[in-house]
Each structure stands twice: as structure tokens, then as C-alpha cells.
Amino acid sequence: MRLRFEPPGPPLEEPTDAMPPWLQERLFDQRMVVLTGPLTGPSATRAAAALMTLDALGPEPVRLQLATPDGDLAAAYGLIDVLDSMGAPVHAVVTALTGGAAVGVLAASARRLAYRHARIRLSEPRAAAVNGTADEVAAAAGQYLRELEELALRIAAATGQPRSRIEDDLSAGRVLTAEEALDYGLVDEIIGTK
Template sequence: MNGWTPEEPPGRWNVPPGRPVPQPSVPPTDPGMAPWMEERMFAQRIVLLQGPVGAAAANRAAATLLTLDGLGAEPVRLHLNTPSGELSAVFAVVDAIDVMRTPVHATVIGELGGAAVGVYAAANRRLAYPHARFRLVEPASEGVNGTADEVAAAAGRYLRALEDLVVRVVQATGRPRSRVEDDFSVGRVMSAVEAHEYGLVDEIVPQR
């Protein structure tokens, strides 16, 4: 072969001498949270869901919930400060809670509204800080571009998901379905005390 050897493709183990070996980057679970805080919360079985709930936030929360479910039998504490959310994303978290063997204790630490109310309603125990606020308001429909049939199909999925959201709140509160539907239609806003009287909150976290 006249001393010829095939050139190896670039990779981890044939980095030219003098250059540092590249390390794979691991994206943070929550880009807005310091890694040390995230690790501490995970160790204490706390999951924080904050801001509008989109697909990325919902996937992170669902993955963390299911991981903690497999690591122990102690309740998982889900802290919510979510004023809105996409219906499809929110039900990814709801489905994760439904299949968990360990109980989920959800606490509203700020504002809860729109589709995110479904996550709260799915929890085994529902708590709220004294100054938490609740907004029963219909989530905005997700814009869909396409043919008339595609738009109609998307509208049908939205209405079915909205119905599932209403049913979740009915089951959690024991309120008549017509009452819950009306409250979502008018965008009812409640304090923690009012939400407790409504049946959505099981317990208000006492002040020291």
C-alpha cells in the first residue's frame, strides 16, 4: 500500500495534538434556572412550572414528574405560577400526572389561569398561597394555516380539549358543568379564598 493509510474521520478520539477534547453540551432542564437550584429542587421532589405553558415547558415538566415517580414513593410537589398555556401542551402534563403512581401535590404560588388550570385540577392535592389568583378563562385557540378541512379539524380538536378541561374542573370542584362553562366564558377571577370556596383549592397554605 506504499505506506498509505485511510484518513480517519474527525471524532472524539482523534483530535489533533494540542487541542482540547470537545465535550458534549447538556442543555439545562429549565434555561431560566440556575443548575444548583434545579438540582436542589429535584432532590426535594419539587417541580416548578412557571410562565405560559408551551410545548417545551410542558415536556420538561412531564419528564421531570415521570422521573421522580420512578425514583420514590414520596409525593411530588408541583409549584405553579402559570397565567396561561396551550391546551395541547397542558394535557401532556395532565397525562403524565394521570399515569403516576406517586401522588402529586400542586401549589399555586402566583397566578393560575387558562388551560393551566387543568394541570392543577389533575393533582391529588391542591394548595394555594394566600395571595394566589385564579383565572377561569377559555384558552386561546392555536392558529392553524391550511385547507378548510385542516382548519375545521383543528377547531374540532380545540373544542374537544376545551371540553376535557371543563370536565377536569367539574370533577375537582363538584360544581355543575353549566356553571363551570359559564365561568370560563366570562373569565371569572378568584382569590385563593374564593377558589377554596369554589372547591378548586383544597387548602390555603397558612402563614407563619
């Protein structure tokens, strides 16, 4: 018998409004990488390539703009590994709603900022669809739980919050305002406050 494990909700899709090349070039010249829409394998790969290139060009900080409301754990870990290996510091800026696996990317950044009206949703990331036997589905579920635990540990280390609180907030889907994220320890500074 073959079972299929499906995540709740519609599948993650790539945004259709691609950024014009001239704008990408201007942002790149300013050492800025923009990550919008769901965090998927292709979007994480593009962001990782840009970050690694900017890292190779010099030690100045790189600004990573985040507006990623949901995402794939595997894609997030690929990007987190790049952030961990960079010599140039990455300053992540939450510009809109950021949540799910992308919160791990925020936590892995050297400096974490948010615009005043940004929101951060602590929520369990989607699990990838798995086809296969019951044993294969069980193994994939076990792997997902290990990755979710690693995400909670990463966020706990960045914020100083107890792991149990992080796990509870991820499970509940807690949404933080920029001010709440500052108090929580998830951001270091709010942009746009007087």
C-alpha cells in the same frame, strides 16, 4: 383558498430567565418541580420529565409549583396524562396567577393548594394557530372545542361544580382569589393563613 386561524393576543413565549442548574438540583432533591411562565410544549415536556423521574425514584409526594398565567391545551393534556399515570401523589401549589389550560393541571393533581395571595383565572385557553384549507381550519376548531369540553369536565369533576357553571366561568374569564378557589373546590387548602 387557504385560511388562517389565529388566537387573540401575542404568541406564547418561553421565559427568558432560566433557573440556575444548582437551584434545579436542590429543588429536585426536595421532590419539587417548578412550572412558571406560559405552559408551552417545551415547558410541559421538561416538567413531565422531572415528574416521571421523581415518580420512578419513589412513592413520596411530589410538589408541583404553578405560576402559569396562560397555556396551550395540548401541552396541558400532555402534563395531565403524566399526572394521571404517576404512582406518587402530586401536590400542586399555586404560587401566583395560574390560568387557562394550567387550571386543568391543577385539577388533575392529587392535592391542590394555593398561597394566600395566589389567583386562579378560569379562562378558555388559547387555540393553536392553524394554517390550511377551510376544512382543515374547521376540523382544528372542532378539535379545540372537544378539548375545551374535556377541560371543563375535568375541572367539574375535581371541584364538584356543575359543568354549566365551569363553562360559564371559563367563558367569562373569572378570576378567583385563594379563598374563592377554596370555596369553589378548586383548592383544598390555603398556605400562609393563620
